[in-house]
Amino acid sequence: MIVGIDFGTTNSLIANSEIFINERGSRITPSIVFFRNNNEVLVGDLAKSQMYIRPDKVILNVKRDLGKGKEYIINNEKFKAEEIASFIFKKLKNIVNEEISSAVITVPAYFDDNQRNGVLEAASIAGLDVVKLLNEPVAAAIGYGINIENKKILVLDFGGGTFDITLMEIKDDVFNVLKTGGSSELGGIDFDNILVNWIVNTVKEKDGIDLNVDPVALQQLYIHAENAKIDLSVVENTDIIIPYIATLNNRPYHLNLNINRDIFLSISKGLIEKIEKLILEVANEEIDEIIFVGGSSRLFFLKELVKKIFPDKKIISDLNPEEIVVKGAGLYAQVLEGKINNILLRDILPHSLGVLDDEGNFIEILKSGIHYPSSETEIFTNTKDNQDTIIIKVLQKKNDEMINLGDFEFKFSKKWKKNEARIAVNFSLNINGLLEITAEDLNTGQSLKGKITNAMVNRKSINKDFINNYKII
Template identity: 35%
Template sequence: MAALLRRTLSPRINPYSYLIGNAKTSWFGTCRGYKRADLARPFSSKPAGNEIIGIDLGTTNSCVAVMEGKNARVIENSEGARTTPSVIAFSQKGELLVGTPAKRQAVTNPTNTVFGSKRLIGRRFDDSQTQKEMKMVPYKIVKASNGDAWVEANGQQYSPSQIGAFVLTKMKETAESYLGKTVSKAVITVPAYFNDAQRQATKDAGRIAGLNVERILNEPTAAALSYGVTNKEGLIAVFDLGGGTFDVSILEISNGVFEVKATNGDTFLGGEDFDNALLEFLVSEFKRTEEIDLSKDRLALQRLREAAEKAKIELSSTSQTEINLPFITADASGAKHLNITLTRSKFESLVNHLIERTRNPCKNCLKDADISIKEVDEVLLVGGMTRVPKVQEIVAEIFGKSPSKGVNPDEAVALGAAIQGGILVGDVKELLLLDVTPLSLGIETLGGIFTRLINRNTTIPTKKSQKKFWITQMPLLFPRKN
C-alpha cells in the first residue's frame, strides 16, 4: 500500500468569494443591489501589453519597476514618489484610500487605517506572533472562520490577501499609467523565509488585483539580480532588513548564472519592531513624568508611532533629534505636551536586542552554504533599516568587511523582480537564476508522521518521490470447541 499523501496546508477561503457580494466580510458587499455592469471599471482604451512588471510588496513601502530594453526602471506613482506606503484606509464616507493619502489621515482615523498587514499574511490567528502584533496596532485583528488572522476596518472583515490586493492594484495602475497599456502579468517578491501558506496568500493577493503572478521571487535574490546584472561576479551575501522581515542569502554569481547557496531569516523582525521599541519608550517616559498612560489612547498612540518612525529615520543621519508632540492628551490640570530629546546612542540601546537577532541567521546561512566569512567577496545592504548606522556596524562585524552600498536599498528588490520578468518573456537571455527552497518540504505519512523529502536550501526546481510498503498480518480464526 502506498503511503498516504496529503497536503498539510490548512483549508483556505477562496479569495474570489469576496468579490461577489458578501456584505459581512467584504467592502464589495456594500455594493449590493447594483447591476454588475455598474460595478465594473470604466472602459479602458489602453491596448493590452505583454510586459511583466516587477513588484516589491513591502511591509512598509511597495515599489514597481519594468524593463525598458535591457534596463530595469522604477516607476513613479501618481504622487511623484518612487515608493508607495503599504497602507490602506477607509474614510468616514467609506472611500478606499491607498498609499500616501491613507498614511496622511492615519492620526485622525487610526482604527480604519491598516498598515503592516504583510506580517499577518498566511498566519493563523492563534499564532504567537499574531497575538503579539495585536497589542501593537490600533486596528482590529480578528479570527476568520478558517482560523486565519484577518483585519477589521469600516465594519468589514478583510483577509491580509485582500489588503495586499489593494496595494497591488495601486502598483498595477501606476505601471499602466506609465506604459499606456493594460498590465496583467507580474513577478511579486516575498521574504526568502516565507513558508508555502504565505507564498500562496501573496499569489491570492495578486489574483484579486487582476494580475497573473508569473513568479514568486525571494527578495534577497531579486536584489542580487539588480546588482549582478552589470556583470559583477563572486560570492555575494545579501543582508535584507526591511519593514517587517529579515532575510540573508549567500549567492554565487558567475558568467551570468546566479546560484543561491543558502538562505535564512526571521519573518518577524524589521522596522516595525524598531518603531514599537521606540514607541514603548515614549509611552513609559510620558507615564513617568506626567503619570498618564498613553497606551490606552489610540489617537495619541498613532501620533507617537509617526513621531517614532520620523525620529528613527532622522537618527540615521544625525546624532540627536527632538520629539515634540503638543496637546498629546489632557487631564484636569489642562493640556499635556510631549517633548523629548532622543540621542542616537539611546535609540541604539533601545533596539540593540533587535539588531543582535540578525547574527544567528547570518551564521546559520554561512554554515548551510558551507563557506567561511573570508570567502564572501561583498555584502549587499537591502531594506530601509540597513540605513541605521548600528546595523551597518553589526554587519561589518558579522562578515568581517564593510558592507557595499552599490544598490538602492528601497528599489533594488523591485528592479530585480522586473529583471526576472524580462528573463521570463525572453527579453533578458544572458542571465540564469538558480534559487533554493528556504524550508524543508515533506509529506504526511501514515500515523500523522512528517516525512521530509526535500531538505532546505535545495536548488529548485527539483523533484523527489518515495514509496513505502508494509505487510499487515491478519489473525487466523479457528472454530471454537466446546
Template identity: 35%
Template sequence: MPKAVGIDLGTTNSVIAVMEGGRPEVIVNAEGARTTPSVVAYKGEERLVGQIARRQAALNPAATLFEVKRFIGRNWNEVKDEASRSPFTVKEGPGGSVRIEVNGKDLAPEQVSAEVLRKMVADASSKLGQSIKDVVITVPAYFDNSQREATKQAGEIAGLNVLRVINEPTAAALAYGLERKGNETVLVFDLGGGTFDVTILELGDGVFEVKSTSGDTHLGGADFDQRIVDWLAGEFQKEHNFDLRKDKQALQRLIETAEKAKIELSSASETSISLPFITFDPETRTPLHLERTLSRAKFEELTSDLLRRVREPVQQALNDAKLDASKIDEVILVGGSTRIPAVKRIVQDIIGKTPNESVNPDEAVALGAAVQAGIIQGDSALGDIVLVDVTPLTLGVEVKGGMIAPMITRNTAVPAKKTEIYTTAENNQPGVEIVVLQGERPMAADNKSLGRFKLEGIPPMPAGRAQIEVTFDIDANGILHVTAKEKTSGKESSIRIENTTTLDKTDVEKMVREAEQNAEADKQRREKVEKRNALDSLRVQATQAIEENAGADQGLKDRVKALADEAEEAIRSDDDSKIADVQKRLEEGLRELMTAGQQAGQPGEAAPAGQARKDDEDVIDADFKPAD
C-alpha cells in the first residue's frame, strides 16, 4: 500500500514528511533541501517552482508568485492591503474572489498552491520510489471555512487525494508529544510567514485534545518584512525623492533583502543592507545605490505594533480554555518568525516560562501531519492515538434584524453537528434565503459570509407556520456542510451555494485537466532539454577525443570534428529528429576514433567492436537534469 504523506503548505516555505519505522521523517526535495520555497514563476511556457523560482524573482517580479497562501479562500475586500504590496498583479475576480494576473491569464490562488504541492509530491515520490497520492495538508488553526475548502481544492487540482486538513498547531503538538509520556498542558505558539495561531492542548495517554484556539490570519513574518521594506523605501525617498515601491524589480529586491535582514537580526544586534544599482536617477540616468545599517533595536521599534498584536490571541486562548498561564506546562514555538528575539521575550513574559525549543520550528508541522497520515492509514507503530480538534470561529445564520444566530460556537470539538428550526417572516412565503456566517460579532454584516443557501418550494402558509430545519455539519477537516428542509409539508428542497470565494466543482475539474496538461507539457520540455544536454556532453567528449587520439587517421578525426560541429548546430535547433540522427552518427564516429586511437598505441581502453565504452554509455544514457 502506497504511503500517505503530511504536507505543511506554508506561506514562505513548505515541507513534506512521511512515517518511517514508526517515526515521522522529512523528505528532502530534488535539490537536496528539507524545505521548498512556496514560490512559482512563469517564464513563457515554462513553470518554475521552489528555489529555482525564487532565484530569478528579481528579474521576473511580475510573474514570480510568492506568499499566495495569504490570498487563498479569501475575498477581495479582505486582501486589498496585501495585494497592493505585491510586485505581481493581484485583482478582484468573479464573485468578489481573488485572482492573480500572469502573462494575461488570471490564476486562482488554489492553482498556484497546487503547483507547489505537485512539485513536492513529485520529488517525494521519486525519493520514496512509489507514486504518492494520499496526503494530509495543514492549515492555520484560525483559517475559516472558505480557506480550508480552498486549501483542499489546491490538493485536488494537484491530482492528490486529500485525506484530511489538519490545523498547524495541532500537527506541531502531535510531533512534540508523539514519544512523551504523562499528562501535559501545552500551548503552541505558531507565527509563520503569513498567519499567527495560538492553540492550547491537553496531552496524555495517546489523547491530543485541543481546548482552545485563537489567532490572526493577517499577521505573519511577511508583515515584519514589510516594515523593513517601508523603512528602506522611506529612507531612500528622503534622499532621492523616488519611491522604490513603484518599481517592480526594485520592490522585489527590497522584499528579498528585508527577509534576509530580519533573519540576520535574530542572531546579530545589527545588519548591513547593501543594494547597489537599485535604480537610476530619472533625470541624469546615473545609477543609485541603497546602503543602510539596521539595528535590532530599530527593527523592534518598526514592528512594535505587530509585536503588541501577538499578545491578545494568547490571552484569548487562555480565557477560552479557562486556564491561568501558570497551568501551562510547556510552550512550543512553531514557524520561522518565532526566532525573532522580541517574540520569544513576549511569549516568556505572558506565560512566565522559557519556551521549549526541542522541535524544529520549520519542520514540526509537517512531521505532525505525517503522524496524522499514519494514524489514518492505521500505522501499527503509532499505537492508539486520538486527536480531538476544535472549530476556530463561531458559525451561524443571519436572522431578521441583521443579527447572527449562532449555530456552532468557536472551540467546539469537531466533527460537530447542530440542527435548529427557523420559520418564515411573511405570509405565503415561497422560499427563504439562508445566509451562512462565520465570526464573533453580533451583527451579520460584521462577520464573513460563507454563502447564501436558497430553500425554495415552501407551500403557501401563514407567517411563522413553516418549520425550516437547518443543519450545520462540520467534518473532521473543519469544513462546513449545510442542509435545509421544510418540515411541515415533509418536502425537502435542495440548496445551492452562491457568492462563495472558493471554486465550484466545474472550475476544480477544469483546473485539474489543465494541471495534467501542463505536467505533460513540462515533461516534454524537460525531455527536450535532456536530449540537447546529452548531445552537448557527447560533443564535448568527441572534441576531447580528437585531441587525445593524435595518432588516429586524420580523415577520421576530421569527420568526427565535422560531426561535433553539426551537433553544436543541432543543439540550437528545435528539431528532435535531427538531434537523434546527429547523436547516433556522432556515437558511431566516436567509437571508431577511440578504437583507432587504441590501435595506434594511444592510452585508453578500446571498446569492443560495435559497442561504446562504458564511460560513453554513462555520458549518453545518463539521467540529465538542469544545473542548480
C-alpha cells in the first residue's frame, strides 16, 4: 500500500482512501518526540503530555531544522534532526498497522534542496520509500479540486512552522503551478513566541518575576499561549491562567492575565505585515477562489486581511484546513496505485540554482519559476595546468540568501593544460524538485556523477542501526 503523509511542524497525519486514526482516536498526531530512556521514545500525544515535567527531553518543531545540520543532545547522545524526524515517520507507520510499501510525503513548496533532502533522509531511516515529494499547496488543491475544472486558485498554506503561497490553475486534470512564494521560517509558532514574550515581559514588569529562566514554567507558557491564540480566533478576549507557576515572597504565584484581539494585533504587527507582503508578491486579480490550508489559517486576522486584499474573490470556507493536505496526498497515493484516474502535476522551482565562479559570483543555471522535471547544461573548463579534478560549489538562491548545497567533485581520467578541458555540467531537477548533477568531458566522452562533499544532509554520518534500536510508543 502507498500512503500519503502530511509531515507537519506541529502535527502530522497519514492517509490513503481515508485518514488513519491513532491510538487516541484522533486523526492528528502531534509532531513531538520524548525520550523516555535510552531504548524508548514516545511520539505524539504521549510525548506532548511530558512537556510540562521533562521539557529537556522533549523535541518540538523538528521540521524547521531539517537540512540545516542541526543536532540535539539527549541523554548524552547526539541526534540529528533527520533522526528525530524519523521517529515521527515510524510512529505514523505504526498507526496504519498494515504493510506500507511506499509513501507520498508533503513538503512546503518553499523548501530548498537541503530541506527536501532532509525529509527524504528522515523517511529513509524510518524504512519508507518516498515515491513522491508533493508540495503541500498542490496536495491541498488535489484534495479540494480533483473533479474541478478550469479555475485559478490561490492556496494560502499557513501551518505551524511554514507559510506557503501558491497560485495555480486547474484544467483538464492538470494542476499547473503558476507562481509560488512564502517563507519556511514563518508560521503559527512565531505567534506563540510573541505571545510568550508578551507574557514574560508583562509578569516581569508587573511582579518582578522572570519566568524565562525556568524551563518548566516556560513550557507551560508556550502551551497556554497557543491555547490563547486559538481562543482569540473565536472570542474577543481570553484569560491566561496558570496556577502555581512560580513563587513570590515564598508564596505560590498564580499567573492570571487577560489578552484581547487588539493587544494580539499590536504585538504581532510585524508578522502580519510580513504575511501581507508575501501574499502580494504572489497573488494577482486573475484568481477565482482562495483556499486556506493549515491549522494556523484559523487565526482571526488572516481572512480579514485576505478580504481586504481581494474584496471580491470567493473564499472557500467549508474545508478542514488541518486535513485537506493529507487528503490530497492520500488521493495522489491512490493515483500511483492505479485506483484513481491519472492527474498531471506541473510544479515549479521556488529558488534559483547555480554555482560560484572563480571570483565568487553566483552563476544561475536553473531559474526560479521553471517547471520540473527540467534540466540545463553549462560548459566549464579548468583554471590551471595538470588538473584532472573539477570542484563545483553549488548554491541555491533563496530570496537574498545563498544556501550551500555542497561541493560537487568530478575526477576525470586525463590531466589537462590550463583552459583545455570542455566539461559539460548538467543540472537536472527530478520529479521531487531535487537537484541531480552529472558531468561529461566533451573531448573524451567520459561521463561522471558528482561526488558531493560538505553537504548539510550527510547520510554517511547517520547510524541507522542505532536509531532503529529505539522502540517507538
